[in-house]
Amino acid sequence: MNRALRMAIASGVLPLLTGVAIFLLWLAWPLKELALAGIFVLLGGIVCFLNGGVALGLYWVRSGRDPAVTPRRRWLATLGAGALLLVNFPVAAGVIAAVVRQETRLTVQVDNACSQTLSNVRVGGGGCEAALGQIPPGESAKCYFWIEQDGSLSLQADREGASPVNGQGGYVTHAMGGHSIFTVQEDGTVQLEERRTRLDRGHAFDATVSRD
Incomplete structure (x- = not known):
């Protein structure tokens, strides 16, 4: 050649x-x-x-x-x-x-740390919405967003024999990526943990911000 x-x-x-x-x-x-x-x-x-x-x-x-x-x-x-x-x-x-x-993908995860099953779980924010259905005690569910506009994340869910769950927080902007974790506690309060860089397949984040 x-x-x-x-x-x-x-x-x-x-x-x-x-x-x-x-x-x-x-x-x-x-x-x-x-x-x-x-x-x-x-x-x-x-x-x-x-x-x-x-x-x-x-x-x-x-x-x-x-x-x-x-x-x-x-x-x-x-x-x-x-x-x-x-x-x-x-x-x-x-x-x-x-x-x-x-x-630019935002992963939103919902952890159920209470003893009741969460039903009608809904996550939204930044022009995006997702329905996660039911989450049994001790289990998690996640969805992926590509944020379209500025706003804040929210979580709504129903609990068996208890008041509904409402979680707010987590400011998001267009093209913002990262990983946000809503944790529903036993008393129905919601803790939001924000991690600013990608968490996938068990890798670590650069920074973590927690909100109650």
Whole structure:
């Protein structure tokens, strides 16, 4: 294989595989270092694309002078390597969109710490609403919001043989992500714990704010 063609192919494969690998690792471990590495891969991908484009141009010129390379082989190799270089752009756009969606997602969790079953559980705020149905004692339920407007979170629920549950608090803004946990206590009061960075798959938060 022509050296210039190998360079063009490598310029397409390297940022593609590296970027996807970092994104998958970030989904499992949302570390700031991985996010920073992803930014560097995006910038490096632009350099690789330019380098690959030059290498592909050299291959096209040189292979045209090589009698051992048929026109069909020349076209197939050029189109294949070119497509590999270009596919990095839609993949990068998809990764960026997925990261933005994940980072702007607000997880709202309701923990039932009382001895009665919570029924007709409803959570809302910021132009979003969700019905969580019933939550037995000692269990939890969660939903996901993409906040549309400024506002505050609220929780409403019914309890067997007791007064309804009403919880307020937790100011939210458009495109705000994080994790908010409503805990319904035995006396029907609600404690709200706000965690400002993503909690998923058991990972830790950067900061925690509690409200009664």
